[in-house]
Amino acid sequence: MHARVLGSAAGGGFPQWNCACPNCSALRRGDRRLAARTQDSLAVFARDDAAVLCNASPDIARQIEAATVLRPRARRHTPIHAIVLTNGDLDHVLGVFSLREAPPLAIYATASVKTASLARFTGQAVWRDLALDRDVELFGPAGEPTDISVRAFALPGRTPGPEDNVGVRLTCGRTGKRIVYAPRASYATPEIGDDADVLLFDGTFWSNDELVRLGCGTATARDLGHLPIGGREGSLALLATCRARRKIYTHVNNTNPVLRYESREQIEVERAGWDVAEDGLEILP
Amino acid sequence: MHARVLGSAAGGGFPQWNCACPNCSALRRGDRRLAARTQDSLAVFARDDAAVLCNASPDIARQIEAATVLRPRARRHTPIHAIVLTNGDLDHVLGVFSLREAPPLAIYATASVKTASLARFTGQAVWRDLALDRDVELFGPAGEPTDISVRAFALPGRTPGPEDNVGVRLTCGRTGKRIVYAPRASYATPEIGDDADVLLFDGTFWSNDELVRLGCGTATARDLGHLPIGGREGSLALLATCRARRKIYTHVNNTNPVLRYESREQIEVERAGWDVAEDGLEILP
Numbered sequence: 001m002h003a004r005v006l007g008s009a010a011g012g013g014f015p016q017w018n019c020a021c022p023n024c025s026a027l028r029r030g031d032r033r034l035a036a037r038t039q040d041s042l043a044v045f046a047r048d049d050a051a052v053l054c055n056a057s058p059d060i061a062r063q064i065e066a067a068t069v070l071r072p073r074a075r076r077h078t079p080i081h082a083i084v085l086t087n088g089d090l091d092h093v094l095g096v097f098s099l100r101e102a103p104p105l106a107i108y109a110t111a112s113v114k115t116a117s118l119a120r121f122t123g124q125a126v127w128r129d130l131a132l133d134r135d136v137e138l139f140g141p142a143g144e145p146t147d148i149s150v151r152a153f154a155l156p157g158r159t160p161g162p163e164d165n166v167g168v169r170l171t172c173g174r175t176g177k178r179i180v181y182a183p184r185a186s187y188a189t190p191e192i193g194d195d196a197d198v199l200l201f202d203g204t205f206w207s208n209d210e211l212v213r214l215g216c217g218t219a220t221a222r223d224l225g226h227l228p229i230g231g232r233e234g235s236l237a238l239l240a241t242c243r244a245r246r247k248i249y250t251h252v253n254n255t256n257p258v259l260r261y262e263s264r265e266q267i268e269v270e271r272a273g274w275d276v277a278e279d280g281l282e283i284l285p
Numbered sequence: 286m287h288a289r290v291l292g293s294a295a296g297g298g299f300p301q302w303n304c305a306c307p308n309c310s311a312l313r314r315g316d317r318r319l320a321a322r323t324q325d326s327l328a329v330f331a332r333d334d335a336a337v338l339c340n341a342s343p344d345i346a347r348q349i350e351a352a353t354v355l356r357p358r359a360r361r362h363t364p365i366h367a368i369v370l371t372n373g374d375l376d377h378v379l380g381v382f383s384l385r386e387a388p389p390l391a392i393y394a395t396a397s398v399k400t401a402s403l404a405r406f407t408g409q410a411v412w413r414d415l416a417l418d419r420d421v422e423l424f425g426p427a428g429e430p431t432d433i434s435v436r437a438f439a440l441p442g443r444t445p446g447p448e449d450n451v452g453v454r455l456t457c458g459r460t461g462k463r464i465v466y467a468p469r470a471s472y473a474t475p476e477i478g479d480d481a482d483v484l485l486f487d488g489t490f491w492s493n494d495e496l497v498r499l500g501c502g503t504a505t506a507r508d509l510g511h512l513p514i515g516g517r518e519g520s521l522a523l524l525a526t527c528r529a530r531r532k533i534y535t536h537v538n539n540t541n542p543v544l545r546y547e548s549r550e551q552i553e554v555e556r557a558g559w560d561v562a563e564d565g566l567e568i569l570p
Binding site for chain 1: 296297298300301302303304305306309313343344345346347349350356357358359360361362363375379382383384385386387499500501502
C-alpha cells in the first residue's frame with residue numbers, strides 16, 4: 001500500500017486567488033521558505049492499476065497530471081477506480097465534475113454527504129453507500145478490485161449530522177497497513193489514529209482567531225468546524241499520545257504559519273514528531 | 286481595451302487527464318512542438334481595475350494566479366467584476382464555484398443558460414440577464430463600472446434554444462474597440478466578425494470525425510455542436526472573407542492537429558491569416 005498527497009491546502013489553495021495575506025504575498029514574491037499547494041486530496045493504492053481517491057478537489061486535473069502513476073495507459077483510460085468523499089464541501093467534491101470525460105466512476109459517500117451536496121448532480125457516477133463504523137471493500141465502477149477497504153467514522157463539526165463529515169480509515173487487503181485520513185475535524189482524541197500506520201489530520205488553522213487577526217474574515221477556526229493545531233486545546237496537544245507511527249497535517253489553509261519553513265510554528269510541529277504535507281508527498285505506511 | 290486568453294483548450298484541457306491520444310502522449314514525452322493549455326476562458330479589460338471574464342473554467346484559480354493583472358491588490362480583493370457565460374457547459378461554468386471565497390460576483394447570462402445549467406447553484410452570485418441582440422453595459426456586483434458593454438447573439442448548436450449557446454461582442458466604452466468571442470459555434474458566416482477588431486472563434490476540432498478516427502469517442506464534431514476548422518465546409522473556408530482585423534482560434538481540443546507547431550494543419554491556418562490561441566496570449570485590439 002502506498003499513498004500520495006495530491007493536494008495539501010485547504011479550500012482556495014495556496015496562494016488563494018483573492019488573498020494577499022502575509023503567506024500568499026510572500027509566496028508570490030518568491031519567498032523560498034514557502035511552497036505553493038493545491039487543494040486537499042489523497043490517492044491511495046494497494047495495486048498501481050487501481051487508485052482510490054479520498055476527495056476530489058477542483059485542482060484534480062493538474063494533480064493527476066503531476067502524478068505519473070495516475071496518468072492514462074491507453075488511448076482513453078484512467079487507473080482511478082473509486083472516490084471516497086469525506087464531506088460535501090465544494091473543495092472536496094467539485095473535482096468529480098472535472099472527471100466527466102470518463103465512464104462512470106464509483107463514488108463512496110455517506111447518505112447525507114450524497115444527499116446534502118451531490119444529489120443535484122446526477123449521471124457520470126455509480127454511487128455506493130458508506131455506512132458509519134463498518135469496513136467496506138472498495139471496487140471500481142464495474143466491480144474491479146482495489147484491494148482496499150474503508151471504514152468511515154463520524155467527525156461532527158460545523159454541520160449537525162454524524163454522517164455530514166467523516167474521517168476514513170483505509171486498510172490494505174494485502175498487507176493490513178492502515179491510513180487514517182481526517183481533513184476536517186472539530187475535536188481530537190488519540191484513539192483516532194492509535195491503530196493506524198499513518199494519520200493525516202486537519203491542519204487547516206494554527207490558531208482559532210487566525211482569519212480574524214489577519215483581516216481575512218470574521219469566522220474562527222471552530223466556527224468553521226476546524227480544531228486549530230496550536231495552543232493548550234489544539235490538536236498538537238490533544239494528539240500528543242496518539243500511537244500512529246507517522247502523523248501528518250494536511251488541508252492547510254493559506255493563512256497558517258506552519259506553511260513557512262523555519263517559522264516558530266513549523267519548528268514546534270516538527271519537534272512534536274509531525275510533518276506538514278506538501279503536494280506530491282509519497283507515503284509508504 | 287485589452288484581453289488575455291486565460292485558457293485556450295476545449296473541455297478537459299490539454300493534456301486531458303484520461304487521454305493518451307498522439308497529441309497528449311507527445312506532450313507528456315516533452316515534445317517541444319506542443320504546449321499545454323488550460324480550459325477556455327478570456328479576460329477583457331477596459332480598465333485594469335475592472336476585469337470582465339468570458340466564461341469561468343475549472344482551471345480558473347491557476348489562470349488567475351498566472352496573470353499578474355488578475356491578482357489581489359489588498360488583503361482580500363479581486364479585480365474581477367463580472368463574468369459573462371456563453372453557455373452552460375461545465376467547462377465554462379464550474380470555475381464560478383472556485384471563486385466562492387469572494388463577495389458575490391456579477392454574472393451575466395441568458396435566461397436559458399442560467400436556468401438550464403446554474404439555477405441549481407444559488408448564492409454567491411448577482412445574476413443579471415443577457416438578452417439577445419442588445420448591448421448591455423457591464424457593472425460589478427455593487428455597480429462598479431467596467432467600461433465594457435456586451436451584445437450576445439444566438440449560436441444554435443447541439444442544444445435547441447437560441448439562448449442556449451451564444452457568442453458575445455464586447456465593446457470598449459472608451460475606444461470603441463470590439464472583440465467577438467464565440468468558443469462554440471456550429472456554423473459560420475463572415476458577418477460574425479465583420480465589424481470586430483478581433484474575432485476569437487471555435488477551434489475545437491480540425492475535422493468532423495477526429496474523435497472517432499483517433500479512437501477517442503464516437504461523436505462527431507457536428508454531433509457536439511462544433512463546426513470543424515478544416516475542409517470545404519469548415520470555418521477556415523467559411524470565414525475566409527470575414528473582415529475582422531485579427532482572427533484567432535480558441536477552445537482547441539486536445540486531439541486537434543493544429544496544436545502541433547509546424548503540422549500541415551497549423552501551417553494552413555497560419556497561411557490563412559489565423560492564429561491559434563495559447564494560454565496567456567495578450568490581445569491588443
